[in-house]
Structures are given as C-alpha cells and as structure tokens.
Amino acid sequence: MDVQRYISSGILESYVFGLLPESEQGDVETAVMQYPQVKAAVQSLQLDKEKFVQLYACPPPAEIKDRLLDILRREGTQEGNALLPQELRVPDPVSNKRIRETPVKQLNGQKKPSTDRIWKYVAAAFIILLLGSVFMNFFLASRSTDYKSRYKSLIAAREKLEADKEAQSLTSAGAEQKEADMLKDPAFKQIKIEGAGEQLGHVVTVCWNPISHALFLMAQVMPVPPAGKTYQLWAIHNKKLLDAGVFEGGAQMTQKIQEMKPMEDAEGFAITLENKGGSNSPTMNQVIMAASISR
Amino acid sequence: MGATLTYTEIELVQGLQARDEKIFSYLYDHYSPALYGVALKIVTDEASAGDVLQEVFIKIWRNIDRYDASKGRLFTWMLNIARNTAIDSLRSKAHKLDQKVQDVTSTSLMYEPQLAVHLPVDHLGLTKVIDGLPKDQRIIIDLAYFKGCTQEEIAKVLEIPLGTVKTRMRNAIIQLRILLKQL
Numbered sequence: 327m328d329v330q331r332y333i334s335s336g337i338l339e340s341y342v343f344g345l346l347p348e349s350e351q352g353d354v355e356t357a358v359m360q361y362p363q364v365k366a367a368v369q370s371l372q373l374d375k376e377k378f379v380q381l382y383a384c385p386p387p388a389e390i391k392d393r394l395l396d397i398l399r400r401e402g403t404q405e406g407n408a409l410l411p412q413e414l415r416v417p418d419p420v421s422n423k424r425i426r427e428t429p430v431k432q433l434n435g436q437k438k439p440s441t442d443r444i445w446k447y448v449a450a451a452f453i454i455l456l457l458g459s460v461f462m463n464f465f466l467a468s469r470s471t472d473y474k475s476r477y478k479s480l481i482a483a484r485e486k487l488e489a490d491k492e493a494q495s496l497t498s499a500g501a502e503q504k505e506a507d508m509l510k511d512p513a514f515k516q517i518k519i520e521g522a523g524e525q526l527g528h529v530v531t532v533c534w535n536p537i538s539h540a541l542f543l544m545a546q547v548m549p550v551p552p553a554g555k556t557y558q559l560w561a562i563h564n565k566k567l568l569d570a571g572v573f574e575g576g577a578q579m580t581q582k583i584q585e586m587k588p589m590e591d592a593e594g595f596a597i598t599l600e601n602k603g604g605s606n607s608p609t610m611n612q613v614i615m616a617a618s619i620s621r
Numbered sequence: 622m623g624a625t626l627t628y629t630e631i632e633l634v635q636g637l638q639a640r641d642e643k644i645f646s647y648l649y650d651h652y653s654p655a656l657y658g659v660a661l662k663i664v665t666d667e668a669s670a671g672d673v674l675q676e677v678f679i680k681i682w683r684n685i686d687r688y689d690a691s692k693g694r695l696f697t698w699m700l701n702i703a704r705n706t707a708i709d710s711l712r713s714k715a716h717k718l719d720q721k722v723q724d725v726t727s728t729s730l731m732y733e734p735q736l737a738v739h740l741p742v743d744h745l746g747l748t749k750v751i752d753g754l755p756k757d758q759r760i761i762i763d764l765a766y767f768k769g770c771t772q773e774e775i776a777k778v779l780e781i782p783l784g785t786v787k788t789r790m791r792n793a794i795i796q797l798r799i800l801l802k803q804l
Contacts, residue, residue: 334791335787335791336788336790336791338791339787339791339793339794340786340787340790340791342794343765343790343794344704344765344766344769345765345766345770345771345772345775345786345787345790347772355692358692359691368693369693372694372697374794374797374801375766376696376700377801377804378750379658379700380655380658381746381747381750382655382658382661382662382747383655383657383658384654384657385653385654385657386654386657386670386674387667387671390674390675391646391649391653393675394649394675394679395646397675397679398642398645398679398682401682
C-alpha cells in the first residue's frame with residue numbers, strides 16, 4: 327500500500343471527524359495497526375480535533391454532577407436502575423442480560439410449556455371476546471341512542487301538529503261561533519254598503535247589534551287599498567261621523583268577519599280611504615261608500 | 622478542583638475500572654465542559670445537552686472496560702461517546718437532512734459565538750479559528766462532525782461530486798490545523 331497516498335487521500339481526516347461509515351472505519355483501524363505512519367497521522371488528527379472541540383467548551387449546569395454521583399451510588403440496586411431513563415438502563419447489555427434474562431428463562435423452563443400455551447390461547451380468546459363485546463356495545467349503544475333521538479323528534483313533531491290543529495280549530499271555532507251568533511241573534515242588523523260610480527260593484531256588509539253594541543264587518547267585494555292607504559269605517563250619528571276602526575280589503579278578506587269598534591248608536595255607516603293607520607276624523611272628500619240603516 | 626491533584630490517563634482509566642468515585646469526580650470536573658460544549662453545539666438546547674452529558678458520563682462509567690488505549694487517548698474516546706450520544710439524541714428528535722441543511726445555510730449565525738446562549742470558554746480562539754476558515758470548509762467540518770452527515774449528504778449540500786468529499790475534508794482540516802497552531 328502507498329502509505330503516503332493513503333494518508334493524503336483524506337480518509338484519515340474523514341475517519342477522525344466522524345465522516346466514515348462503519349464499514350470503512352474498520353479499514354482505517356487496520357491500517358493504523360499496520361503502519362506506524364498512519365497511526366501517527368491519526369493521533370495527530372485526534373489532537374487537532376481535541377483542540378478544536380475545546381474551543382466550544384462550556385461549563386455545564388452544576389446540578390448534573392450531583393445527579394450523576396447520586397446515580398452512581400445507587401447503581402446496581404434495582405431502584406437505582408429504575409431511576410434512570412430507559413435509554414440509560416441498557417448501555418451495559420452484558421450485565422443487564424445476566425440480571426434480567428436468566429431468571430426469566432429458568433422460570434419458563436420446560437416444566438409447563440403446555441399449560442402456558444393453553445393459558446395464552448385462553449387469554450387471547452378472552453381478549454378477542456372482550457374487544458368484540460366492547461365493539462358491539464359501542465355499536466348498539468350508538469344505534470339505540472339514534473333510535474331514541476328519532477323517537478323523541480317524532481313525538482315532538484306529533485305534539486306540535488296536535489297543538490297546531492287544536493289552536494286552529496279553536497280560532498276557527500271562535501270565528502264560526504261569532505258568525506253563528508251574529509246570524510242567530512235577531513238584534514243584529516245587517517247593513518249592506520254598496521259602491522256606486524268608481525266604487526260600483528264593491529260591497530261591504532256591516533253587522534251591528536244596537537243592544538250589545540257589537541259591530542262587525544265583512545269586506546265582501548273590496549279591492550286591496552292603494553299602497554299607504556287603508557279603509558276606515560265610520561258610524562253616522564247625529565250627522566257626525568264616529569270612528570269605528572279600520573279594516574282590510576282584498577280577495578283574502580271576502581269571507582272574513584272583521585271585528586270593529588263597538589258602537590252605541592248609529593243611523594248609518596260610511597267608509598273612507600285614509601292614510602295607513604287610520605285617522606281620528608274622517609277625510610270627507612274621501613268618503614267612498616255610505617249607507618243608512620233602514621228602520 | 623484539586624489543582625495539585627493530577628492524574629495520568631492510565632491512572633484515570635484504572636481508577637474508573639476500580640469504581641473510584643474520587644476519580645470519577647475528577648474526570649467530570651476536567652472533561653465535562655468540553656463534552657458539554659460538544660453536546661450543546663450538536664443538540665443546540667441546554668436541557669437536551671444536560672441530558673446528553675449525564676448519559677455520556679454514565680456510559681463512560683459503565684463501559685470503561687471497553688476503552689482501547691491503542692485506538693486513541695481517553696479524551697478522544699470520551700469525545701466520541703459524547704458526539705455519538707448527542708447525534709443519536711438529535712436524530713431521535715427526527716431531525717432530517719433538510720433541517721441540517723437549513724441550519725448550515727444560515728452559517729453566519731451558526732458560527733458567531735456572541736449569538737450563542739452560552740459564551741464558550743475560549744471565545745476569542747473560537748472566533749479566530751472560525752473566521753479563518755473559508756465558508757465551505759466550515760460547513761464541511763460542521764456537517765460531518767456536529768451534524769453527523771454522511772458523505773452523500775455533504776456532497777448534496779455542497780453540490781460537489783461524492784468522490785471529492787474526503788479531499789475537501791482533508792483540506793478543511795489542514796486549514797484548521799494551521800489556525801489552531803496560531804492560537
């Protein structure tokens with residue numbers, strides 16, 4: 327081997343500064359033993375490295391030494407070893423093996439391998455059963471909660487439907503009742519107010535009970551009032567118009583009985599078109615329909 | 622530290638083999654700054670470096686029988702343990718080549734001791750040596766020794782042919798030797 331060439335190849339520097347893979351490290355170590363020149367070169371490089379690394383020297387935290395001495399004092403005892411982190415318990419595999427594995431091997435001997443094996447299988451079977459059961463429990467539980475919630479929502483939906491139905495029947499019953507009363511009570515007077523001219527064809531029927539003073543209205547044929555406007559009913563009494571409340575028109579209202587303000591006395595009724603919200607006093611030029619009560 | 626008390630390497634090795642705590646204590650006092658410095662340089666955080674140092678001294682204590690004087694001085698052996706333990710610790714933290722490369726490419730930060738958490742003992746000496754090394758040579762020493770990179774990784778980082786990594790390493794160390802002699 328050309329020793330000089332070997333030395334100047336850079337392999338020794340790479341060896342000393344940790345760049346060589348393990349496979350090549352062995353080659354260098356062999357060369358070191360064979361060639362004194364190589365050995366001298368390596369030693370000199372190692373000194374360089376030591377000097378270089380010393381430049382980075384830095385005092386470690388003081389408590390590390392105390393911890394180390396404590397560990398060393400308790401070394402060999404089980405508790406001392408247990409104190410160490412896992413990676414520190416293994417660095418001496420020879421003694422560890424002796425302490426740990428030998429007794430285990432003896433216990434495991436050849437005495438009861440068959441029972442051991444049976445127990446292993448039994449344990450494995452139980453574990454599988456347990457896992458299966460856990461899984462089934464989980465699965466069934468999630469399914470049953472699913473049913474529960476669906477059942478609850480169904481009940482809630484049904485209750486809501488029933489409540490809706492009840493409320494609807496109550497209100498419609500109330501309206502029907504009023505209508506029936508109105509028709510049955512002979513005291514009720516029906517005053518049909520019919521439009522003329524521009525209002526031709528428009529019909530509003532007012533039902534008034536002079537005894538109970540109740541006043542209702544059905545806008546049987548009335549268009550929806552212009553935007554921002556509303557219809558207002560007035561009772562004519564002593565040549566004055568008394569506010570009887572506002573009412574709505576339109577196709578939807580044709581069958582609805584609209585309750586108006588109670589009225590003590592009236593000779594007739596008039597309808598005006600007022601600004602939305604109604605008015606305290608009638609806008610006389612806006613009287614669109616009127617009728618007097620036939621006595 | 623007992624300044625009057627000094628031991629030869631052989632005495633140290635024999636003392637450790639005899640489980641002499643006084644020797645261990647002396648060894649720790651004299652070598653822990655250098656070993657801690659290496660660990661700190663490699664793992665870069667103090668907590669990990671402290672863990673590494675502890676592990677290193679336990680390994681020294683337990684494996685002293687494996688120390689082979691024919692392969693190098695005791696300090697070289699301890700340095701190898703420290704470097705390998707620190708690099709293992711670094712790797713266990715899943716540091717990948719990218720990480721190493723990133724560290725190295727920001728070389729100005731890496732080598733400026735005034736930016737380090739701890740001021741190294743030989744601040745001036747380190748600055749002189751580091752400043753005296755051309756950038757490529759600093760990087761190759763750093764990658765090889767402190768990052769534990771393979772030749773393939775270094776070739777990739779420095780964008781040089783794999784076959785020239787060793788000669789580059791040699792040139793870097795020759796320059797390093799010149800600088801160390803000037804200290």
